[in-house]
Amino acid sequence: KYIIAVLIILFASFADIFLYRIDIIPVPPAEFLIPLFLVLAILKYPPVKVLDIFQTHSSKFFIAVLLFAIVYSAFSMASQEVLLEEIVLSLFTILLYLFLVQFFRTESNKLTFMVVFLSFIILAGSVWYDFFIGLPKYDVKLVDLVRKGGFGENPNQAASSMKFLALGILVFLHRLKTKRLLIIVLMVVTVFLTMSRSGIVSVILILIFGAVNNWDTKFKVNPSKLFTSFFKLAFLFAGLYVGLVFFAGVIKENFPAFTRGAAGERLDLLIGESDQNFTSEDVQFGGRGALLIKYWNDFKDKPMGHGTGYSSDKKFNSLSTHNYYLYLAVNFGVLALILYLLYIVYGFKLSFKHDQFYYLIFIILIVFEGLVTSRIYFNRSMLIAVAFFDSLLYANIFLSNKKSV
Known part of the structure; x- marks a missing residue:
């Protein structure tokens, strides 16, 4: 183990x-x-012991995506290599998910905590090291990037993974105020180092919902205490903002690359010193805005889907959708998109039904992540987060099933 x-x-x-x-x-x-x-x-973990994990809504969704990938490969114009990659990735997603859930639900809380904690610390540490010292130069493109992602390579990918891992740590530390605050500060500052706007927004969502519920794992939102919660939240945000502005000044002073170009625009935008709400990267060819329009038009042209691997095959598209909703809609059609929306809604329903407040935060993050990432569940760090939170959500269900047997 x-x-x-x-x-x-x-x-x-x-x-x-x-x-x-x-x-x-x-x-x-x-x-x-x-x-x-x-x-x-x-x-x-003998396979017979993991069969009940197929009851989870996530496993059912992953199986549905695999079936879509197989069926839609029949009329896809993508290359055989791309088709095989999409199907194999979907299959491995299911297998990894099953055994990850089994690990998290059977092993001790101490071991589970150490896995999530060390994962976060190693990834966060790699971002700090990459930013201030620099990782070994194994890729010219990564060396030339002003923004750094550590072991995650892509800064946005690193930020996404860190916020999910940090949320998992907060589940264990929700009653330990000092340790919880240290993790929050480390999460905020490290995500800020990646200059990921989506990462910063997600961190803000975690802080808002966590503070309103007093960081409890159960739903404890009390209207009479909302004023106090918002006051604490305002104080927290004010302190973090002052700290980040100071930190940004240190970065600009010691790293001139962040005083100009796209990196400088992004840094100014993050700390509220920009006159615009977007950077030059967003509106140029290949920016997120252009990709959104391009793939939305592709979806309108064929609402039933272009086939497996269409958005991934370089002969059709030089860049992916950067949006999971469009990834499903463009490749597999409106039925796959509706299925995913039902999966999200069901996740919200389960969080309330089983009194799992952190699962509610997790689903909110997943909803937002789908707007900025096209390969959510192929990202192993995020898949591990899905398995971890599902193991918490279904813990009582798994236990009751064993007792009934």
Whole structure:
């Protein structure tokens, strides 16, 4: 179980990819570490023991996506390589999810906490090291990037993963005020270092909902205490903003690249010193705005879907959708989009039904993440977060099923 735990930490922090990049691990993770994880998981957790995990709404959705990928590959114009990649990724998503849920629901809280905590610390530490010192120069494109993502490589990907991991840590530390505050500060500052606007928005959502509910795991929103909660929240945001403005000044003084160009625009926008609500990157060819219009038109042209891998095949599109809703709609059509919306709504319903406030925050983050990321569940760090929060959500259901048997 400890080897499995180490592998999960490597996956969640993207350290496995980094170790492959610098040739410490000679083969890609998909060819060695992921198969190793599955083999060890099967040996540790017999498949018959994970069958009840198919009851979860997430596993049903992942299976549906796999079926869509298989069926829509029949008339897709994408290359065989892209089709195979999409189907294999969907299959591996299901397998990884099943055994990740099994790990989180059967192992001790102490081990589970250490896995989530170390994953966050390693990824956050890599971002700090990459920003101030610099990771080994294994990729010219990454070296030239002003924004840094640490082991996550892509700053937005690193920020997304850190916020989900930090939310998982807060589940364990919700009663420990000092430790909780330290994690919150580390999360805010590290996500700020990536200059990810979507990451900052997600962090703000975590702070707002967490503070309103006094960081409890159960629903404890009390109208009579809302004023006090908002006062504390205003004080927290004021302190964080002053700290970030000071930190931004230090960055500009020591890193001249952040005083000009797109990086400078992004930094000014994040601290409220920009005269505009967008950067030059957003409106140029390949920016998110242009991609949104492009793929929305593709969806209107064929509302039943262009086929598996359409948005991923470079011969059709140079860039992906950067939007999970459009990813489903463009590739698999309106039925897949409706299915995902039902999955989201059901997640909200379950959070209230089982009195899981952190699951509500998690679903809200997933809703927002879908607007800025096209491969949510193919990102192993986010898939690990899904498995972790589902294991908490379904804990009582799994327990009652065992007692009935």
